Amino acid sequence: xxxxxxxxxxxxxxxxxxxxxxxxxxxxxxxxxxxxxxxxxxxxxxxxxxxxxxxxxxxxxxxxxxxxxxxxxxxxxxxxxxxxxxxxxxxxxxxxxxxxxxxxxxxxxxxxxxxxxxxxxxxxxxxxxxxxxxxxxxxxxxxxxxxxxxxxxxxxxxxxxxxxxxxxxxxxxxxxxxxxxxxxxxxxxxxxxxxxxxxxxxxxxxxxxxxxxxxxxxxxxxxxxxxxxxxxxxxxxxxxxxxxxxxxxx
Amino acid sequence: xxxxxxxxxxxxxxxxxxxxxxxxxxxxxxxxxxxxxxxxxxxxxxxxxxxxxxxxxxxxxxxxxxxxxxxxxxxxxxxxxxxxxxxxxxxxxxxxxxxxxxxxxxxxxxxxxxxxxxxxxxxxxxxxxxxxxxxxxxxxxxxxxxxxxxxxxxxxxxxxxxxxxxxxxxxxxxxxxxxxxxxxxxxxxxxxxxxxxxxxxxxxxxxxxxxxxxxxxxxxxxxxxxxxxxxxxxxxxxxxxxxxxxxxxxxxxxxxxxxxxxxxxxxxxxxxxxxxxxxxxxxxxxxxxxxxxxxxxxxxxxx
Numbered sequence: 001x002x003x004x005x006x007x008x009x010x011x012x013x014x015x016x017x018x019x020x021x022x023x024x025x026x027x028x029x030x031x032x033x034x035x036x037x038x039x040x041x042x043x044x045x046x047x048x049x050x051x052x053x054x055x056x057x058x059x060x061x062x063x064x065x066x067x068x069x070x071x072x073x074x075x076x077x078x079x080x081x082x083x084x085x086x087x088x089x090x091x092x093x094x095x096x097x098x099x100x101x102x103x104x105x106x107x108x109x110x111x112x113x114x115x116x117x118x119x120x121x122x123x124x125x126x127x128x129x130x131x132x133x134x135x136x137x138x139x140x141x142x143x144x145x146x147x148x149x150x151x152x153x154x155x156x157x158x159x160x161x162x163x164x165x166x167x168x169x170x171x172x173x174x175x176x177x178x179x180x181x182x183x184x185x186x187x188x189x190x191x192x193x194x195x196x197x198x199x200x201x202x203x204x205x206x207x208x209x210x211x212x213x214x215x216x217x218x219x220x221x222x223x224x225x226x227x228x229x230x231x232x233x234x235x236x237x238x239x240x241x242x243x244x245x246x247x248x249x250x
Numbered sequence: 251x252x253x254x255x256x257x258x259x260x261x262x263x264x265x266x267x268x269x270x271x272x273x274x275x276x277x278x279x280x281x282x283x284x285x286x287x288x289x290x291x292x293x294x295x296x297x298x299x300x301x302x303x304x305x306x307x308x309x310x311x312x313x314x315x316x317x318x319x320x321x322x323x324x325x326x327x328x329x330x331x332x333x334x335x336x337x338x339x340x341x342x343x344x345x346x347x348x349x350x351x352x353x354x355x356x357x358x359x360x361x362x363x364x365x366x367x368x369x370x371x372x373x374x375x376x377x378x379x380x381x382x383x384x385x386x387x388x389x390x391x392x393x394x395x396x397x398x399x400x401x402x403x404x405x406x407x408x409x410x411x412x413x414x415x416x417x418x419x420x421x422x423x424x425x426x427x428x429x430x431x432x433x434x435x436x437x438x439x440x441x442x443x444x445x446x447x448x449x450x451x452x453x454x455x456x457x458x459x460x461x462x463x464x465x466x467x468x469x470x471x472x473x474x475x476x477x478x479x480x481x482x483x484x485x486x487x488x489x490x491x492x493x494x495x496x497x498x499x500x501x502x503x504x505x506x507x508x509x510x511x512x513x514x515x516x517x518x519x520x521x522x523x524x525x526x527x528x529x530x531x532x533x534x535x536x537x538x539x540x541x542x543x544x545x546x547x548x549x550x551x552x553x
Binding site: 005006008009012013016084085086088089090091092093094095096249250 | 264301303304322323324326327329331333335336337338339340341342346350351353354355356402
């Protein structure tokens with residue numbers, strides 16, 4: 001539990017600005033979901049037997065969790081590591097770099113859990129689900145997705161020379177995932193080679209879990225998808241730990 | 251009481267360069283020990299090795315009896331660190347900075363809260379508990395960093411260039427604080443490249459250059475051992491013509507740009523001669539640590 005003071009420090013800072021943070025986190029995905037869902041939904045009609053808005057809800061949930069975890073571990077963690085030297089200060093105490101990164105990882109996942117919960121609350125409020133009991137399974141999906149993208153984010157953070165570097169990650173990794181992983185349409189709409197590429201992306205697996213749960217089915221190959229998310233997340237965390245150690249403690 | 255820090259034959263290489271090259275050092279409890287050296291001499295690397303933040307290529311480190319870095323968690327629980335760069339939490343107030351730092355040591359919030367008024371008093375920050383960090387001056391930030399380093403009531407306080415970048419008033423306040431710490435029986439290890447700071451604060455100084463300790467002792471002993479007691483600094487238009495006669499009047503001379511440093515036991519002959527030389531000006535002073543430092547590490551720039 002040595003990581004807890006690190007998590008707690010981030011929580012206390014976040015709490016000072018919690019209201020605008022929550023609103024900011026919620027507004028963007030909500031606008032996408034409602035704007036595209038109601039607007040495009042008019043022209044698209046039903047997708048797989050459900051209104052487009054209902055289809056879009058699970059994708060928005062996963063995408064919102066991904067974004068929240070990514071922004072936290074890129075911009076905020078980078079500020080703490082590189083600009084404010086918060087990590088250096090902590091490393092002079094009994095805590096180790098492993099404690100720091102575990103705290104950061106779990107903190108970013110906690111923050112993205114909150115983003116996911118906010119979208120889930122909207123899904124519940126607007127009745128964009130088929131079976132309430134199944135939507136409860138979205139909670140572990142949100143947690144796994146948050147851990148996945150927090151781990152990957154910490155890896156990117158560990159090699160970043162400055163804030164501008166993060167544009168590469170967004171342009172080359174995050175944006176393709178948003179457009180190819182099935183947020184806006186079923187991934188089988190893609191040509192085979194592109195679908196195969198999309199299948200390797202972690203967000204695809206988060207949506208493969210979230211969408212059936214929102215639409216009232218038990219996801220097929222749930223363990224596989226969960227395993228892929230966990231694998232990406234822990235590999236990212238391990239690489240991030242290794243590279244940050246080389247960066248700060250050599 | 252065992253020595254708070256013992257380094258034995260410590261070596262750390264980066265590529266082909268040995269940044270720390272066989273350093274052995276033992277710090278006595280209750281003393282203020284200074285590591286004095288030019289930029290890039292290996293001071294900060296030595297501190298980071300001692301704290302177990304980086305691993306040595308060779309040698310042995312005992313920090314408060316613990317082998318480092320294996321016993322880092324236990325040892326660092328009893329050490330306070332004042333780093334070179336500001337690492338205060340800008341999102342927290344002064345009080346919150348101390349509370350958060352206490353949590354990293356596993357201290358209970360109530361315990362830390364009770365200690366806050368004393369620490370703020372010590373740092374000359376009483377009444378600033380609820381101030382935000384960006385509103386503090388540079389000197390206040392450094393004093394808060396010092397207070398933060400005392401949150402765990404450490405046996406050893408490690409300070410990396412504690413007064414770099416501070417104005418004279420702020421430096422004196424920090425010095426006062428450090429003297430009060432030694433008066434309370436704390437052991438201090440500090441790096442500095444300010445000679446006056448080392449001379450004022452330190453019981454023992456290790457002069458470090460190119461990763462090696464090249465001299466060690468009390469400031470007085472170092473001056474007595476390495477340098478003549480009186481210095482006459484000479485400058486002026488006719489210096490070039492006169493320079494060759496200098497050794498007729500003193501024991502040792504050093505050129506530095508447009509001035510000449512004459513080192514001697516008895517300054518009267520050289521001063522009498524200089525008073526006859528209209529084209530020369532001079533400054534007479536007792537020898538200090540800076541003279542020792544420059545003699546031992548040379549006058550070349552280090553960057």
